[in-house]
Structures are given as C-alpha cells and as structure tokens.
Amino acid sequence: MISAIGWVYTRLQLISMKSILFASLFCVARLASAQTPASSMLPDGSSDMYVGLGVLSEPSCEVGGEQTTRIMPNVQMQWSNGVFLRNTNLGMHLSPSSAYEVGPLLSYQRGCTASAARKLAGYGDVDGSFQVGGFFNFRPLSNLRLGSKLLVGTGAGRKTTYLNMEGRSYFKLASHHGLGLSAGLTWSRRYFDSANSRFDPNLSDGALVNVAGPGNGFTASGSEVLTWKSSRLDINKNANVRNVYLGLNWNWDLSASWIVTSHVTATHQFDINQDSLWLGKRNYVTVYSGLAYRF
Amino acid sequence: MITKYASIFVLLQFASVLAFAQTNSATPVTKQAAAQASESQTDTEWISYRNAYRLMIQFEKYGKPKHLIQNHFQIVSKNGSPLPDNLQLNLVSKSMRLNLPLDAAGRASFPLLKSAYDENAELVLNQTAGQVNFQSRISIIVRSDGVYEIADLRLACEQAMAYLKNAGDTRISARSCVGVRFSYAKNLQQAGIKFRGVDMQMHALALQENSAFPDESNKAYKTANLRFADAAEKGQLLAQQAPIAIAPLFE
Numbered sequence: 244m245i246s247a248i249g250w251v252y253t254r255l256q257l258i259s260m261k262s263i264l265f266a267s268l269f270c271v272a273r274l275a276s277a278q279t280p281a282s283s284m285l286p287d288g289s290s291d292m293y294v295g296l297g298v299l300s301e302p303s304c305e306v307g308g309e310q311t312t313r314i315m316p317n318v319q320m321q322w323s324n325g326v327f328l329r330n331t332n333l334g335m336h337l338s339p340s341s342a343y344e345v346g347p348l349l350s351y352q353r354g355c356t357a358s359a360a361r362k363l364a365g366y367g368d369v370d371g372s373f374q375v376g377g378f379f380n381f382r383p384l385s386n387l388r389l390g391s392k393l394l395v396g397t398g399a400g401r402k403t404t405y406l407n408m409e410g411r412s413y414f415k416l417a418s419h420h421g422l423g424l425s426a427g428l429t430w431s432r433r434y435f436d437s438a439n440s441r442f443d444p445n446l447s448d449g450a451l452v453n454v455a456g457p458g459n460g461f462t463a464s465g466s467e468v469l470t471w472k473s474s475r476l477d478i479n480k481n482a483n484v485r486n487v488y489l490g491l492n493w494n495w496d497l498s499a500s501w502i503v504t505s506h507v508t509a510t511h512q513f514d515i516n517q518d519s520l521w522l523g524k525r526n527y528v529t530v531y532s533g534l535a536y537r538f
Numbered sequence: 539m540i541t542k543y544a545s546i547f548v549l550l551q552f553a554s555v556l557a558f559a560q561t562n563s564a565t566p567v568t569k570q571a572a573a574q575a576s577e578s579q580t581d582t583e584w585i586s587y588r589n590a591y592r593l594m595i596q597f598e599k600y601g602k603p604k605h606l607i608q609n610h611f612q613i614v615s616k617n618g619s620p621l622p623d624n625l626q627l628n629l630v631s632k633s634m635r636l637n638l639p640l641d642a643a644g645r646a647s648f649p650l651l652k653s654a655y656d657e658n659a660e661l662v663l664n665q666t667a668g669q670v671n672f673q674s675r676i677s678i679i680v681r682s683d684g685v686y687e688i689a690d691l692r693l694a695c696e697q698a699m700a701y702l703k704n705a706g707d708t709r710i711s712a713r714s715c716v717g718v719r720f721s722y723a724k725n726l727q728q729a730g731i732k733f734r735g736v737d738m739q740m741h742a743l744a745l746q747e748n749s750a751f752p753d754e755s756n757k758a759y760k761t762a763n764l765r766f767a768d769a770a771e772k773g774q775l776l777a778q779q780a781p782i783a784i785a786p787l788f789e
Contacts, residue, residue, distance in 0.1 A: 284592045284599075286652035291588060342704070385706030418583065418668050499586040499660045537588075537658060 285323040293319040293502070297533015304355035304369070308524030317504070317533055334378060343381040350374050350394050352405065352433070355482070355520060367435040369482045369520060372398040374405055387412050399436035399480075406430040423492035423506075431484040433520065482520040485513040505532040585672050587629065587659040593674050594648045600701055606694035607701065610645035611638070612675035613663065618755040622665060631659030642723060642782045643750050645675055675751070676701055678718060678784035686775040691718050692766055695786040709753070713788035717765040720781040721750035724760055730778030731762045735770050743775075751785045763787065 285291060295317040302308035321327040325336035331351035338344045354371030374396030382388050387410060394405040409427030416422050490508040497503060508529045515525050590611060597609035615621055621644045629636040631654055638646040638661075663670065678694040695715035702710055722729050724747065733741045743762040750759045759782065764775055 284595050286591075286650070286655050289652055289655050382706050384708050415671075496586065499584070499588070499658050537586075 285321065287323050290320060290322045291537070292321075293317065293535040293537050295502075295504070295533045295535025297504070297531055297535075300528075300530040302524055302527045302529075304520055305358055305360075308527060310527075315531065315533070317531075317535055319535075343379065345379045346377060348376050348378050348392060348394065350376070350392075350405070352394075352396070352398075352403070352431075357435075367399075369433060370398060370436050372396050372403065374403065376405070386414070399434040401434050403433045404431065419496040421494045421496075423490075423494070425490040425492070426488070427490075428487045429484055433482045433484070434480050435482045483514050484520050486510045487513075500537050502535050502537060503532070504535060506530070581665050583663040583666055583668065583670060584660045587631070587654050587661055590648065590661055590672065591650065591655055593672075595650065596705060597674065597676075597701070598650065600704065602697075602700055602704070604697055604701060606679055606690060607676055607697045608679050609648075610641075610675045610677065611648040611661075612646075612673050613640065613644040613670050614673060614754065615666070615670050617669070620756060620758045621670070624664075625666065626664045628662050628664070629654055629659055630662050631657035633657060634659070643675075643721070645677075645783075676786075677751075678786060680780055680784060682780075684777040684780065686777070688764075688766070688769050688773045688775065689771055691764065691775065691784075692771075694718070694784075695766075695788075698786040699788060710788045715786060716767065716789045717763055717787040719748075719750070719752065719785040719787055720762045720764070720775075720777060721748075721759040721783045721785065722761070722779065722781055724758060726760050726779070728778075729760065729762060729781075730776075731781075732776045733764065733769055733773060734776060735773045740776075750783045752787055 297315055297317060298312060299315040300310055300312045303311045317330065319327075319329050325346070327334055327336070331353075332348060333350075334348040335346045336344055337346040351371060351373055355369040357366050357368050374394035376392065376394035378390065378392045380388055380390040390407075390409045390411065392405070392407040396403045396405075407427060407429045409425055411423060411425040414422045414424070488508050488510040490506060492504070492506040494505075495503040506529075509526070510529065511526050512519065512524060515523055594609065594611060597604070613621060613625070613627065621640075625640060625644075627638045627640055627646055629638060629649065629651075634654065634657075636649065636654075638649070640646050661672070676698050678691065678698065692715065695718055699710060699713075699715055720729070720731055720743075722745075729745055731743045731745075733743060735741070743764060745760045745762050747757045748759060748761040749756045750761065765787075769775075
C-alpha cells in the first residue's frame, strides 16, 4: 500500500516536473534585456538577476496541439565571471571582445508526455533531456544581433541534435518601453521514447506473431514470447522539430527593479506529419506576459 | 477560448498595475530617506544604473588607443531643444545619493561603482520626464594649456572613430575623419581661437552658431570648425578660452 502511494507520488512528481520544464523551455531567451549578457560588463563579483512569474499560452504537444494556458516562472541570471542562466540554458561567455560572443552551453530540452489517446495511436513519451554544445553571436550592425546555438545529446537511447539560428533587433519605443523583434529557425532531431510507453507502440497496426527469444510483449511459458510485430517497424520514432518563427517582445520598465515583459511568437512548422513532435499543427502562436523583479 | 486568455491577460495586467502603484509609492520613501533635496516626484525621469553601466563600461573595456578621447554620460532632449536650467542628475540607491554635475552640454562623468550596481541604483533627473534620452558621448579631451597640435587632433579624431566603429555605430561606417569642432557658450563674444601654421602666421577661425556635436540638431553653441584639409600637418590650434566640448567630425 505504502509502496503504491510512493509510486503514485513519484509518478506525479515526474509529471509535474515535466510540465514545468516543458513550460519553461518556451521562455528561453525571451527577456530582451537579458538577451545580450556580453561578457564582463558587470563589476567584478556582481550579478544581475531577474526572477518573474507570468502566464503562458502555447499549444500542447498533443495530437492537434490545442492551446493551453499555464503559469510560468521566468529566471534570468548572469554573473561577472561570464556564467549565465536563462531558464533552462546554462552557459558561459568566453568572448575576449565585445565584437562577438562565444561559449559553451548546457541546455535542458523539454519533454512531452503522451496522453493515453496518443499512446493508443502508437506514440510514446518524449523525455526531457540535457544537451551540450555552444553558442556564437555577433553583431553586423549595432542594432542587429545574429545568434546561433548548436547542441547534441542523447534521448530515447539515440543521439539528438538541436540547431537554432536567430536574428534579433531591439528598439527603444519611449522612455522605459522597448521592443524586440526576432526571426529564426530551429532544426531539432529527437525521438519518441517507446520504452517509456505503457502501451506497446507496435500494437497500432501490427498482426499477432510468435517469436522466440527475449523482448517486450507478453511472456509465455519458457522462452516463448508472444508479441505484436508491426509491419512498419520504424514508424513513430522521430520526434523532430523543424520550424521558423517570428517574435515580438515588449519590455516595460516600471522601475529599476520591476519589469513587465510580454512576447508573442508565431511559429510555422515544416514537419507536421508522423515525424514531428507537433502532429497536425502547422502554425501556432505562443503568448507570454509576466512581471519580473530584478535583484 | 479567447475569453479565457483575455481574462488571464487582463488579470496579469492588473497585477502589473498594482505592482507599479506599489513601486511608485515605495520609491519616494527610500529616496527621501537618502535625499535632502525636495523635488517633485511627478516630473522626475530615471534610468536603471545597471543599464547605464552596461553602456558606459564599454569604453573602459576598450583595448585600443584612447588617451586623447573621453567618454561621458550625456542627457539630450528628444526634440533638440536646450536642456532646462537647474537640471540635476543624481545617482540614488538605498544607501547613497550622489550628485553627478552636468556640464553645459548635458554631460556627466559616469562613476563605475560596484555598490551602486549591487544595490540596483537609479539615475534620477529632477525634471523633464519623458523628454530626454540618455546616451554615451565620445569627445576629444580639452587641454589646459589651450595648445593643440594638429597631428594630435587628427589622431584624437581617428581614436574616436575607431572606438565608435568598434561599438557598432553604423552611421560612420563609410566615413573618415575630416576635422574637429570646438564649441563655446552662445553668449561668448571672443573665443580667441586661432590656427598657427608652420610659417607662424596666425589665422582666426570663424565662429558660427551650431550644435556642439554634428549629430545634434540645435544651434545652441558658438562653434569653430577646423578642417584637416585646410590645416598644415605641423600646425597648431590655439584656444585662449577652454571650449565646452571638442567634437570629432566625420564625413
């Protein structure tokens, strides 16, 4: 009984952790004011931090991708030694000059918990996973920053990659009001984690066959294993994200300590079919608005 | 569905307004604690010290030659009109209130203070809410003896241009140094600014009403331009009166 409660509790924790990370990943690098923490632009030993809370509206990673709304934290920190944290990205500036920014990056990529309906359709979860890589930004114009991020990691037992390229421009609208415009593309290769699925994905369209030897499926007596063999073995393994996006960010400084930050991002997906994490959702919009305290 | 988002958004904005009201009512208290001057809080303008610091530290970190130029924190009016008299700039935080004297061109020396950074201080103007911009301003250092070698002025102009190009100022990307501008108060009768060539002949430079810096649009100063094309390399510029500012000219 106790162990059952424990199991449920752990499961719940996992789910809530996943959804928090899922949510916070959308917020990565959204605060324009913390967007360009150029190296050593702080006094030695000082730090600059924003901690905030806001409301995020985004599509879920379910089939159809219905828009959902949630409360989302927003954390941006940078230290004088060049280390910075932007939600689920931890990096370090190694740039010798202000002409360009370069450094290593550790990033947590959001997961996606498949619903029962989706699992029945043959899709597994996509576990959140860490990726490592680096970033390189430079400014061809004083008001234009071109940035790139390349990350690799492991997910569902396979190698995953993530590439993002973005152009960003910032305008002062009026005293205490700033507007950031961004456009970019993301090319990410990931996989559904069928081992984590409570339903065998091969059930979706397979025919019952008997095979000998170890494996997943129903254990019969001895070494006989009864399993469902799919006629399409490789289906539903890829959970890629390939998109282009346009973003608009509005920052309103209420004081040196309080800031209201809002952004709207419109995304167009290239893959919406079986290879995509975003099944059937070609275009979607993400909206965030929140209050942050700088300390 | 839309109603749901709308209501959440409205709620959030309401929370923001509440926070805004709170900060506004809280700020004067802390300021008054550190302040001795009584200023009307309604018309004050401010900028985050951290944001200004990020702007101003670039000059300190700049590694190429810069010994003939200087960097100031400058207040400029948005519509080009002159800044009001008795305009005061203060650095205000929990534990300090520091007056930063403004010169006639609206410039102040910017203190790079770790304590002000850590306390997230504000730079506060006692008036002109919403009518001014803050910027960093590069100019050529004024000499106390008033004697400027033309070669030094040319070098100073080159240093200023190299710095501004490095900082990403695209307005000057295809330009080169053509001269310098000395600026004086508008009511000045005789600036006594002369050019002395290698033949020791003195030529007075003509004064005209113009802005202290070529990217400003006012006519608030008496200025004298020296163009390098008109001056021998080994000549000197003699300024009896110290100018308010010496600006590099790019074309």
